[in-house]
Amino acid sequence: MNESIYAPPEADVTAPTTDQPRYYVVSPTKFMLLSVLTLTLYFVYWFYKNWKLIKDADKEDTWPPVRGFFYIFFTHSLFSDVQSSLEGQQRSFGWNPTMLATLFVILTVVLNVGDRVLPIESIPVLAMAMPFVGTIIVSALLLQAQKAINFAAADVGGAGNAKLTAINWVWMLLGGALWLLALIGIFAVATDPTLS
Numbered sequence: 663m664n665e666s667i668y669a670p671p672e673a674d675v676t677a678p679t680t681d682q683p684r685y686y687v688v689s690p691t692k693f694m695l696l697s698v699l700t701l702t703l704y705f706v707y708w709f710y711k712n713w714k715l716i717k718d719a720d721k722e723d724t725w726p727p728v729r730g731f732f733y734i735f736f737t738h739s740l741f742s743d744v745q746s747s748l749e750g751q752q753r754s755f756g757w758n759p760t761m762l763a764t765l766f767v768i769l770t771v772v773l774n775v776g777d778r779v780l781p782i783e784s785i786p787v788l789a790m791a792m793p794f795v796g797t798i799i800v801s802a803l804l805l806q807a808q809k810a811i812n813f814a815a816a817d818v819g820g821a822g823n824a825k826l827t828a829i830n831w832v833w834m835l836l837g838g839a840l841w842l843l844a845l846i847g848i849f850a851v852a853t854d855p856t857l858s
Contacts, residue, residue: 757809772796
């Protein structure tokens with residue numbers, strides 16, 4: 663710095679660097695465990711967390727809680743943001759974000775509506791099993807987006823967020839109990855036709 667009192671002031675014009683990631687990095691194993699065992703309730707938090715980090719990075723006036731809760735309406739824009747980030751880094755990831763988002767949204771809607779429309783009396787085992795099979799399918803679809811996010815964040819394996827926390831275990835145990843009860847119900851209906 664120049665000590666002359668007549669010199670013009672000097673300012674540091676370099677952009678501040680941040681260690682704050684733009685996206686929510688999660689290891690694929692942790693992602694699938696939380697998604698499947700919480701019966702996709704984890705999706706609300708996952709979308710919220712991604713939108714919160716994007717809001718912090720872009721300094722935009724978005725509402726991450728709303729985007730998390732109504733994630734079905736913001737899936738395409740999140741995947742598009744990830745793709746734009748990859749293009750800005752001049753990197754490519756083997757995915758089609760538009761097709762993946764569309765498939766995810768359609769399957770999520772079909773599973774939520776089909777769960778209520780399918781006549782449980784006529785095909786009870788299928789009606790009871792559909793939400794659980796659907797949970798695995800939509801979780802596997804969203805896992806592809808998580809892999810793209812991890813790639814964009816230069817943490818392909820998600821090592822930065824691979825450890826299961828105490829709250830993760832609580833949610834997984836509660837969801838696991840629901841899975842167990844549902845499987846017992848499906849088995850009971852399948853083996854005893856008088857229950858249907």
